[in-house]
Amino acid sequence: MGLEEKLPSGFLLSTVEGLAGYMRKASIWPATFGLACCAIEMMAVGTPDYDISRFGMERFAATPRQADLMIVAGRVSQKMAPVVRQVYDQMANPKWVISMGVCASSGGMFNNYAIVQGVDHIIPVDIYLPGCPPRPEMLLNAIIELHQQIQSTKLGVNRVAAARAAEQAALAAVPTQLMAPTHEHHAPLAPLTATPGRNLLA
């Protein structure tokens, strides 16, 4: 708990929020962490072609205690899951997570008991990055999105109000089973008609 937790809602708290958001988003260090093929694309952002150092983020920390961003790049096996959680727990607060690629986000094509079906089963995720694998440009875009998220993070009483508003919106949302279908599941198929062609074997 810091000073911002004591400030009343108003100009001063908004100013502190803006300053804290700016400093936090401009001082992110990712943890050195890669699980599978997506990690190759993640490593590519460090090359001059993609240049992650434009954000001052080229220093991938070798200890989680000096990192505040975990990029989960690749599928998470059941065996690896406790290690991922331990690394996350050892990272400095506040911290953020990008789930890179379809495997990290949902298990992807590995729909089996060996792979965790989404890393959000073990740690909270801030940004889900689709693709198999996502291109390095897509990772840079996810980082920019995360920067915007961090910049607009509420603090103190504003954070409590934002959490309450989000909770009310979730409670007021229409459950998925009551939503109108977006397409017809049982539309009759058009009959298949064979088109006459030349028999190349004749």
Ligand code: SF4
């Ligand atoms: S999303 Fe594709 S590239 Fe990434 S870990 Fe899975 S299989 Fe590999």
